[in-house]
Amino acid sequence: MKAPQPRVGYSRAIVLAVALLLPAASLIPLGSLWIWEHGYIIHWAIATCFAVTGVYYLQKRLIIPTRPIEADPADPGSAAWTPHQAQAWDDVVRLAANVQPERMTSRDAAMNVALETIEAVARRLHPERADPLLQFTVPEALAVIERASASLRRFAVGSLPLGDRITLAQLMWLYRWRGAVSVAEKGYEVWRLVRLLNPAAALTNELREKFSRQLYEAGRDHLGRKLAQAFVKEIGRAAIDLYGGNLRVTGDQLRAHVTSASHRDLADLDQPEAEPVRILVAGQTGAGKSSLVNALAGAIEAAVDTLPTTTEFSAYRLHNNELPAALVIDSPGLTAAGGSDALVGAVDDCDMVLWVVSAARAARDIDSRALAAVRAHFAAQANRRRPPMLLVLTHIDALRPFNEWAPPYDVAAGTGGKAQSIRQAMEAIGAELGFDAGEILPVRVDEAVPPYNVDALWAKIMELMPDVQRTRLLRTLSDIRGASSWRTVWSQAVGAGRVIKDTFLSRSLAP
Numbered sequence: 001m002k003a004p005q006p007r008v009g010y011s012r013a014i015v016l017a018v019a020l021l022l023p024a025a026s027l028i029p030l031g032s033l034w035i036w037e038h039g040y041i042i043h044w045a046i047a048t049c050f051a052v053t054g055v056y057y058l059q060k061r062l063i064i065p066t067r068p069i070e071a072d073p074a075d076p077g078s079a080a081w082t083p084h085q086a087q088a089w090d091d092v093v094r095l096a097a098n099v100q101p102e103r104m105t106s107r108d109a110a111m112n113v114a115l116e117t118i119e120a121v122a123r124r125l126h127p128e129r130a131d132p133l134l135q136f137t138v139p140e141a142l143a144v145i146e147r148a149s150a151s152l153r154r155f156a157v158g159s160l161p162l163g164d165r166i167t168l169a170q171l172m173w174l175y176r177w178r179g180a181v182s183v184a185e186k187g188y189e190v191w192r193l194v195r196l197l198n199p200a201a202a203l204t205n206e207l208r209e210k211f212s213r214q215l216y217e218a219g220r221d222h223l224g225r226k227l228a229q230a231f232v233k234e235i236g237r238a239a240i241d242l243y244g245g246n247l248r249v250t251g252d253q254l255r256a257h258v259t260s261a262s263h264r265d266l267a268d269l270d271q272p273e274a275e276p277v278r279i280l281v282a283g284q285t286g287a288g289k290s291s292l293v294n295a296l297a298g299a300i301e302a303a304v305d306t307l308p309t310t311t312e313f314s315a316y317r318l319h320n321n322e323l324p325a326a327l328v329i330d331s332p333g334l335t336a337a338g339g340s341d342a343l344v345g346a347v348d349d350c351d352m353v354l355w356v357v358s359a360a361r362a363a364r365d366i367d368s369r370a371l372a373a374v375r376a377h378f379a380a381q382a383n384r385r386r387p388p389m390l391l392v393l394t395h396i397d398a399l400r401p402f403n404e405w406a407p408p409y410d411v412a413a414g415t416g417g418k419a420q421s422i423r424q425a426m427e428a429i430g431a432e433l434g435f436d437a438g439e440i441l442p443v444r445v446d447e448a449v450p451p452y453n454v455d456a457l458w459a460k461i462m463e464l465m466p467d468v469q470r471t472r473l474l475r476t477l478s479d480i481r482g483a484s485s486w487r488t489v490w491s492q493a494v495g496a497g498r499v500i501k502d503t504f505l506s507r508s509l510a511p
Contacts, residue, residue, distance in 0.1 A: 077237070079466075080473050084382035085244045088124040092236030095120060096229040104228045113228070114235045121239035136242050143247040246477070276325040277472055279318070279461075280346055280387075283356035284366055285333025288394035288445055292356055293330045295445040295454045313346055322462055324469070340370045344377050351472040352464065353389040354457075357433070359425045359442070360398035364432055371433055384478060387471050388464045391435040392457065393442040396422050397449075407452050411442060 035041050077089035095117055103109050122132035129135055157164045241247050281289045297316050318326040331346060332339060347353055353374075357367055378386035397405050399421040409419040411426070426440045441460060444452040461468075 082383040096232040125243040140247040278350040280350040287356040291445040295451040360395040
């Protein structure tokens with residue numbers, strides 16, 4: 001027995017669908033006839049109009065916004081983006097807020113929206129180029145295609161009903177039957193003429209359908225605007241990663257890469273290689289930097305004496321159960337003779353800075369100049385974030401009253417003489433050096449007494465750790481991009497040699 005032809009199968013399916021829908025569809029004219037015969041047509045018409053009107057205005061008030069859609073402040077983009085890439089994301093958000101749903105009605109229109117978004121990102125990230133659209137490599141383009149394909153697969157499997165089972169043949173069948181929509185619309189127009197036999201019912205249905213159409217169009221516009229915004233944002237995210245160079249580095253490269261500074265410090269400490277968080281301790285000579293390193297590390301590792309002994313940058317392993325792998329870098333003390341240039345370079349290699357200032361020392365011009373140099377250095381780099389900085393006030397026991405030391409002190413609201421002196425010192429030094437109140441921690445870390453308030457410093461470090469980790473990510477990416485490419489070029493040359501050898505060898509062996 002031969003299997004039925006596809007056209008015969010389709011015809012049978014249509015006949016079966018009509019047979020199933022006909023009983024339910026027959027209730028419409030029969031129900032209308034019953035209402036007419038029993039004299040309820042006017043009551044039914046009025047009740048229907050009131051119901052549809054109520055639902056329409058309720059939907060318009062609760063669902064459809066009464067003001068233009070603005071950029072969503074809860075969608076800041078990726079935390080791993082550089083300040084330059086964040087500016088590009090602001091451009092994308094503005095485009096998304098102003099995109100009209102009418103621009104997404106066809107493939108060509110959607111492509112124009114995508115191209116406009118990509119051009120905005122390219123111009124922002126490569127303003128110096130006359131052809132910013134071409135500023136990406138072939139591997140980056142392939143990476144974008146790979147990521148887009150993975151996203152589409154997740155959508156098809158996880159969000160599309162039967163997405164994991166539908167075949168291309170079934171999709172093509174649906175596409176061939178797209179003309180049935182126009183046939184249904186023509187049938188509906190015929191039905192509108194037929195129901196004029198009952199004028200009251202026809203009038204009621206026309207009013208109801210008018211409200212329903214407005215309700216549908218309003219909801220469709222709202223949904224279309226949301227979909228258009230999501231489309232622009234997704235295109236913008238991919239474009240930022242493409243033109244920002246984020247796709248030049250794979251996740252495996254990023255996890256395995258160790259910067260040259262950390263490689264040197266880890267080798268000195270005989271530690272396994274894994275890029276750690278780097279915390280720099282900076283400040284003037286005699287401010288208490290080495291003592292702070294001792295207090296943080298929990299052991300006497302930095303040399304502390306009556307005379308300063310730190311003459312070069314020294315790394316120490318930080319041990320804390322809640323802290324990722326970390327190094328604390330003790331720096332040479334700043335003096336009037338200089339040292340700012342080396343310090344700026346060290347800050348560039350770190351992810352957090354603890355700036356140590358003696359509360360008992362009035363001369364802070366050296367600190368002010370060095371901090372200005374650090375801030376200017378990062379202000380000029382659009383592809384880097386300035387590391388989070390905390391101002392650590394030491395020698396607070398030397399403040400008035402001089403002979404008093406009875407911690408703990410309520411610096412925020414305390415009325416005692418020592419608490420007031422500490423608070424006044426924090427305000428004055430913070431204003432002079434450009435630190436906010438939440439960025440200043442008073443401590444005592446000399447060897448005469450147990451450390452004071454170091455636990456609050458630890459808590460602040462952990463609070464800032466998400467920002468520190470983002471800074472570490474950008475620092476590592478920058479180091480990978482700026483590293484010597486000779487190894488890569490050599491590997492590519494070796495690979496090309498193998499291809500050439502295999503090609504000539506296969507030809508020479510061919511009969």
